[in-house]
Amino acid sequence: MHLKIGMRVKGKVTGVQPYGVFVDLGDHQQGLIHISECQAGYVSDIHELFKIGDAVEPLIIDIDQFSGKISLSVRSLIVNFDVFQQSKYNRPQRIHYWTNYRQSIGFSTISRARNKWLIEAKKLF
Numbered sequence: 001m002h003l004k005i006g007m008r009v010k011g012k013v014t015g016v017q018p019y020g021v022f023v024d025l026g027d028h029q030q031g032l033i034h035i036s037e038c039q040a041g042y043v044s045d046i047h048e049l050f051k052i053g054d055a056v057e058p059l060i061i062d063i064d065q066f067s068g069k070i071s072l073s074v075r076s077l078i079v080n081f082d083v084f085q086q087s088k089y090n091r092p093q094r095i096h097y098w099t100n101y102r103q104s105i106g107f108s109t110i111s112r113a114r115n116k117w118l119i120e121a122k123k124l125f
Contacts, residue, residue, distance in 0.1 A: 005060050013054040021050045031070035
């Protein structure tokens with residue numbers, strides 16, 4: 001089977017390590033679910049989440065073209081659909097600008113100081 005990023009694949013847990021879970025994807029291919037991709041939030045003990053022989057259905061999040069390593073994720077399958085219900089026009093009630101954007105002085109302050117700078121420059125030479 002030709003694997004692509006974004007595919008949901010079926011596999012079987014073949015190894016559990018402190019840093020992640022190895023998954024057999026069939027066709028002599030193996031992927032790793034890193035501990036950060038096991039669940040949202042802190043994982044205190046990865047052995048509580050996965051056991052050898054468990055059937056999993058992770059998502060392919062990366063395939064290294066050079067080494068052929070496949071990165072998997074179970075966390076990415078958990079989608080919070082409430083985020084899509086929020087209005088995209090939500091804006092903060094008050095926006096604080098660090099400059100006065102209403103005042104359009106342009107280069108007038110530089111032009112006022114220009115003559116003074118030229119006089120000072122002539123004194124140096």
